[in-house]
Amino acid sequence: MDITIRELNTTPTQLTFFLLTGVPGLEDIQIWMSIPFSFMYVLAVLGNVLVMAVVVYDRSLHEPMYLFLAMLAFNDVLLCTVTVPQMLLIFWQGPLEATFPACLTQMFFVHALFLSESAVLLAMAFDRYVAICIPLHYTSLLTSSIIGKVGLVLIARSVAVVTPGVLLILRLDFCRSNIIHHTYCENMGIAKLACNSFTLNSIYGLSAALLTTGLDFVFISLSYWLILKTVLQLPSKEARTKAFGTCGAHICVILIFYTLAFFSFFTHRFGHHVSRHTLILLANLYLLIPPTMNPIVYGIKTKEIRMRVVGTCSQTLFKSNETAKNR
Numbered sequence: 001m002d003i004t005i006r007e008l009n010t011t012p013t014q015l016t017f018f019l020l021t022g023v024p025g026l027e028d029i030q031i032w033m034s035i036p037f038s039f040m041y042v043l044a045v046l047g048n049v050l051v052m053a054v055v056v057y058d059r060s061l062h063e064p065m066y067l068f069l070a071m072l073a074f075n076d077v078l079l080c081t082v083t084v085p086q087m088l089l090i091f092w093q094g095p096l097e098a099t100f101p102a103c104l105t106q107m108f109f110v111h112a113l114f115l116s117e118s119a120v121l122l123a124m125a126f127d128r129y130v131a132i133c134i135p136l137h138y139t140s141l142l143t144s145s146i147i148g149k150v151g152l153v154l155i156a157r158s159v160a161v162v163t164p165g166v167l168l169i170l171r172l173d174f175c176r177s178n179i180i181h182h183t184y185c186e187n188m189g190i191a192k193l194a195c196n197s198f199t200l201n202s203i204y205g206l207s208a209a210l211l212t213t214g215l216d217f218v219f220i221s222l223s224y225w226l227i228l229k230t231v232l233q234l235p236s237k238e239a240r241t242k243a244f245g246t247c248g249a250h251i252c253v254i255l256i257f258y259t260l261a262f263f264s265f266f267t268h269r270f271g272h273h274v275s276r277h278t279l280i281l282l283a284n285l286y287l288l289i290p291p292t293m294n295p296i297v298y299g300i301k302t303k304e305i306r307m308r309v310v311g312t313c314s315q316t317l318f319k320s321n322e323t324a325k326n327r
Contacts, residue, residue: 017178018103018190022090024181025277034091037284040292041084047295048073054308061304064127064142069298069305071151072120076291079113082106083287087183103185108166110184110287112158114261117290118213119154121254124298125223128250132243133230161208168201182280209265217258224251249297253290260286 022030055061055070083106090096098106130138165187172194182189187205191198224247231243264282267274 017097017099018185018193019095019097019179020086020090020183020185021095021179021181022087022183023277023280025275030091034088037084037091037288038088040288041080041088044080044288044291044295045077048076048291051295051298051305052077054305058308061308062144064138064147065124065131066304067147068120068124068127071154072117072124072294072298075113075117075120076294078109079117080288080291082109082113083184083284087284090183098185103180103190104166104169107169107185107187107190108162111165111187112162114287115158115161115212116154117257118216119157121257122216122220122223123150123154125220125250125254128247129223129227132227157212161212165201165205165208168204172196172198172201181276183284186283209262213258213261217254220254224254253293253297256293257286257290260289 021027023033026033051073052070055066055073086096086098086106127142130141134141169187169190172191173196174193175195177193180186180189180193188198188202191201227243227247231240231247234240234243260282264279264286267279267282
């Protein structure tokens with residue numbers, strides 16, 4: 001793919017496209033980097049689609065815990081799909097042109113889906129808190145109607161928070177370059193190309209992150225702290241061990257998600273000493289590792305999901321064998 005990298009002149013202009021170059025400094029090994037990223041992407045999509053299919057088609061799983069799990073799986077598929085295929089295309093073919101509207105659209109969905117991922121994790125933590133700490137109120141607090149409203153609130157919050165960030169990009173003038181040293185269009189990656197001040201973009205992005213995902217993390221931490229306090233009071237050692245195993249796995253995934261996300265977020269703004277290729281790799285990993293791990297931690301480790309998956313696979317295998325015998 002022969003694309004000439006063109007710099008803009010010093011006169012403010014309306015861009016028609018951006019040029020995404022991939023991971024700076026690692027261009028020679030990007031083709032090899034595509035192998036683990038491809039594997040993780042396929043695993044994430046297949047795992048999450050399997051979880052969604054099991055929850056949707058098995059009516060006995062139409063309960064709050066599993067419905068939230070299906071929401072998370074759906075969000076995970078979208079989250080990695082809006083970035084990874086484009087990243088792999090850059091790794092395989094070189095720099096990729098993205099029109100200005102397409103770039104802003106991708107930026108919107110990346111940030112909106114990240115916010116909704118955080119919100120679903122909060123909803124799942126609250127679900128576990130109610131189920132373990134105040135089980136008598138579970139059916140009254142988490143009805144089907146409330147779960148539907150929670151889903152709408154998640155979408156509304158993401159749109160309301162991300163839209164001003166997109167509008168703030170539209171107010172910028174671009175005169176330096178149209179080259180984004182990244183694998184996808186990201187808010188500050190675009191803003192830094194402007195020739196006028198992007199301070200307002202940075203302040204809004206930081207404030208929005210702290211007031212949404214930051215608070216989500218605080219409430220999730222509080223939920224699991226209260227859950228662990230309740231678990232420690234359980235009389236049965238077996239029940240405590242099982243609860244610790246489940247909560248421990250959930251906490252590990254949550255910590256990975258927020259640690260990678262916030263490290264990438266803050267270093268992109270303040271970590272000028274961090275190498276650029278490290279920033280780009282982290283920005284891709286925090287969007288890909290959680291979707292890859294969530295089906296395993298939240299899905300396969302959940303007994304009911306695991307039983308349905310094994311049962312479905314066994315039935316499929318049995319039918320295949322019967323068909324082969326009949327032939």
